[in-house]
Amino acid sequence: MSTLTTYHKIDQLVAKIREMAGDFDVVSFDVFDTLLIRRIHNPDLLKMATARYISNLARASGENWRPEKVQRLRDKVEAMHRRRAGRKFPDHEASYPLFMADVLGLIFGQEKKDRMLEDVTNFELSIESDFLLARVAFKDLLIWLKSQGKRVLAISDMYLPATHIKALLDKAGLEGLIDEVFSSADSMAAKASGAAWPLIRKKLDLNTARWLHVGDNPISDGSRPCEAGISALVLQDVGEMHRKLLAKSYHEIAVKRPYWRGRLVQQYMLPMESENIPRSDLYRHGFVYFGPLLCAFVHHVAERAMAEGVERVYFLSREGEILREIWKTIAPVIFAGKKLPEDHYLYVSRMALAGAACAHEGLSHENARITFLPATNRDFRDVCRVFNLTPGPFLPILKRHGLDVDTPLSHWHDGWNPRNGLSFQRMVEHDADFQAEIKKQSLPANSALQSYLESEGFFSSGKVAVVDIGWLGNIQRFLYQATRHRADHPVIHGHLLVCAAGYPFPYAPDNQLEGFYHDHKKFGFTGSLLLYAQDLFEETTRANHPGLMAYSPNDAGGFELVFRPDNDACALNEKTQSDYFAPVQEGIRAAARRYGPAMSVMGYDAREMKPWLNVLTVNHIAYPRTRDVEILTRIHHLDDFAASRPPSSMAKKALRRLWNRPVWQLRFLPGLRAYHYLKHAVYWLRS
């Protein structure tokens, strides 16, 4: 005799099935919300992602179809199919390949619809798959049932045919665990009306007395199979209902307040079931904070690049490596159906480019002063180190201006005299011998750079974008100055996560720079908080390869990239550092895999993430937990422009930040975070 029992916890249900298994030969499962669960509360939300995809395809072929219009058409056609099926069959069912073919036929014309149907189906299944995951307890149960020789079926009331549902089950990790899949879309007989049960029994020649069905719907998976003589267990999982209730509530308040939109996206990104395993604190920081921040940045770069008609996007080493990985992960999902610019990774560094930038225009005083931005740099030797020059030939020229290679030129150091600064400026701006020597020494590096950029297709595009973390845009400055003498140099659109004030940038119609999260040209206080801990962002995002030292010409007239030797003390420190921060990058990559589908479904712009990112930044950077500062602060930071000498005590005091404070102060001084926050606000409002 058939029985119906309801459970509220999956573990209790699974234990009961194991206990009862001896009484049954066949165990069937409902698919959606039973074997597989969705990250979102409402499956209809996924349809909008497909509507956007179809809209993009339509625009690419010259048709103007807004996503909302596509969605309305789909709803209309689907409803028509359901009405039509209701006249012939007991259920008002619809089959995805049939109604979607009609939708595409109306949009693209009958001759194109078959080709389009395959692409659209693949996209819809990939988005469905991104939001579906198998319940671990059921997966383990299926393995056990198979080992007991039971026949396992999956039965769904769904518009997708069985082949598509099987593909989703396989992708969720249930491949080989289910014998047969049945969908109401194939037979037009659903579980809800009870028509599916006799049909399946007849087709597989089953004994209903030895058949157990498990599902979540009290009617379709409970009463109806019981009426057909099948035993049924219904799972109304309280934990799942709670999760969906929260997602639904976040969705509702996100409509009303932009603040919650990013939180909603993060709710959809959260790891579930087998993904939610214990992770290190560094991984958590990568997943919860750095990941969403960098994903939104790359998302914004893609939006801007397509709006500006950029043909190539160059991610600048070394932070650019992970940014490019994020691009490759999220851009094809968010902008599915659109043509993306080509992405490239460009080996650059301030050191390598600074030396090559002076070959045609010489060394400007503005560029020379960049040397003294790090407080550890002191004299002309540092200028030579930064611009890759040999000091020897400059000695007589320096002498002519009353200077020496060791004369302090930075106000941070003892012995500094403003007159020396003026003499240095005079020499740089007016001494032709000085500039001639600069150009002579810089020319080989510049020729090698040109060859390298040509090999990367830099000059074959009219517009390029260059992407970096921050801060002053010096890499772009030198790149622009090293190439602008060529008639075929491209227009450069620079994108930084944070574009800081502090040094004038050579803006020009063919050299633009903007910051996504903070741009000193626009009001945005919270974004400027990232300047609290610049090193942190460089260290956590840096690629695990040595830094570039120079571009060197080779014998064949080409180029050679000269990297810092592996056995160099700095390179070894960086290696240790990168290994330490590897879990952060792992977390960032995991976040990127979830960010793309979540944004594709919600359809938000990158900028809509900003209010939430501001919340995260304030908490993680301005009001960090002491333990977080402890694990995220490492001493091996290498600034390739800075000299190895220790900074003066005056410079140390001036550069003291919250993140440099000793741990005991962070732990025991109340109001320390508020003090730094207000200090930053006052500095920022005055500057």
Add this chain to the structure above:
Amino acid sequence: MNNECGKKITTADHDIRGHSIWRILRQDMIFRVLPFGLFGGGPNLKFVAKMLFLHVFGKAGIWLYMRSGLFRHIVRKFHANKPR
């Protein structure tokens, strides 16, 4: 400092570890005193309270609702007494 002994990112009440609804509440309280930053209109204390309640008591509420007719009875009664 043991960085290896980690915890799950999604907490038992489906919140983000390290950035829970409690932290949002705390931050909202701080920024009522220090009014800097752009937070998209702010979280709105009503919404924070709602989400806090749902995170903390949501599961228990659903459990009670599922297991007894009590909540259904209260809801029905509440709706019945509402002036129409």
